[in-house]
Amino acid sequence: MWVYEKKLQFPVNIKKPNLKYANAVLTQFGGPNGELAAALRYLTQRINMPTSKSKAVLNDIGTEELAHLEMIQAIVYQLTRDASPEDFLKEGLQGYYAVWDNHIFPSSPTGEPFMAAYINNTGDPISNLHEDLAAEAKARATYEQLLNLIDDPDVTKPLSFLREREVVHFQRFGETLDDLQLHEGMKTQFVVKKP
Amino acid sequence: MENTLSRKDLMRKIQELSFCAVDLNLFLNTHPYDAQALQDYQYVLNSLRQLKDLYNQNYGPLMNFGEAYVTGNSWKWVAEDEKWPWEGDMVI
Numbered sequence: 001m002w003v004y005e006k007k008l009q010f011p012v013n014i015k016k017p018n019l020k021y022a023n024a025v026l027t028q029f030g031g032p033n034g035e036l037a038a039a040l041r042y043l044t045q046r047i048n049m050p051t052s053k054s055k056a057v058l059n060d061i062g063t064e065e066l067a068h069l070e071m072i073q074a075i076v077y078q079l080t081r082d083a084s085p086e087d088f089l090k091e092g093l094q095g096y097y098a099v100w101d102n103h104i105f106p107s108s109p110t111g112e113p114f115m116a117a118y119i120n121n122t123g124d125p126i127s128n129l130h131e132d133l134a135a136e137a138k139a140r141a142t143y144e145q146l147l148n149l150i151d152d153p154d155v156t157k158p159l160s161f162l163r164e165r166e167v168v169h170f171q172r173f174g175e176t177l178d179d180l181q182l183h184e185g186m187k188t189q190f191v192v193k194k195p
Numbered sequence: 196m197e198n199t200l201s202r203k204d205l206m207r208k209i210q211e212l213s214f215c216a217v218d219l220n221l222f223l224n225t226h227p228y229d230a231q232a233l234q235d236y237q238y239v240l241n242s243l244r245q246l247k248d249l250y251n252q253n254y255g256p257l258m259n260f261g262e263a264y265v266t267g268n269s270w271k272w273v274a275e276d277e278k279w280p281w282e283g284d285m286v287i
């Protein structure tokens with residue numbers, strides 16, 4: 001089970017609303033390399049992991065991703081909470097307003113709602129860890145793209161924090177992969193059981 | 196322990212230590228016999244406990260589901276003059 005803690009992992013206090021920034025950051029909410037996809041990917045894969053260590057790594061990183069999801073929600077919310085229909089029109093984001101008003105919704109910046117197809121689990125734990133390493137690398141690259149677009153330090157500080165966490169997660173998944181290669185990987189015979 | 200910090204500063208200290216706890220926890224998952232990390236984790240945990248208790252006593256519950264004390268004569272979790280984390284700093 002989970003218990004909620006009434007605090008953000010890293011502070012988010014945005015003074016200047018900006019719909020363009022909000023629209024870009026939305027990708028880390030409901031987009032392909034976003035925090036929702038990350039949390040769902042790890043918290044699902046953990047169930048079938050073979051060792052206690054790999055279960056713990058996926059459980060705990062998946063849990064931290066939920067805290068990141070909350071930070072991204074906070075960023076998008078604080079950038080949009082005072083926006084009027086005219087503001088959306090001015091930025092060409094009337095499509096978003098028409099569907100969701102100024103409420104946050106897990107979609108990509110171009111309006112595709114979140115899809116479970118963003119996570120690519122298989123029946124092989126080692127393949128899944130490779131997927132997790134790729135996911136962390138792609139999330140880091142996405143944060144770098146966002147940092148290239150955004151100038152407001154109130155937004156870039158929490159985004160830089162999130163980018164750094166992807167680096168740490170990548171490292172921990174790498175160690176977990178090494179561990180599984182040594183212990184589980186040796187047992188793997190690449191034989192198709194039912195040809 | 197007496198509270199000498201503003202609400203915001205106390206929250207920042209909790210966020211800092213809590214971050215150390217998360218990061219050390221992840222490190223220990225892949226280095227379970229690292230003596231230094233075990234010791235650091237225990238140290239962070241002790242300080243964090245104290246600060247969280249202090250916050251709880253002075254400003255109400257940080258956690259739900261049986262993880263925080265009741266203070267005063269009402270259920271502070273739903274107090275209307277309290278902000279939720281995504282609304283920005285709880286500076287009052």
Ligand SMILES: [Fe+2]
Pocket residue numbers: 038065136139165166169
């Ligand atoms: Fe991550």
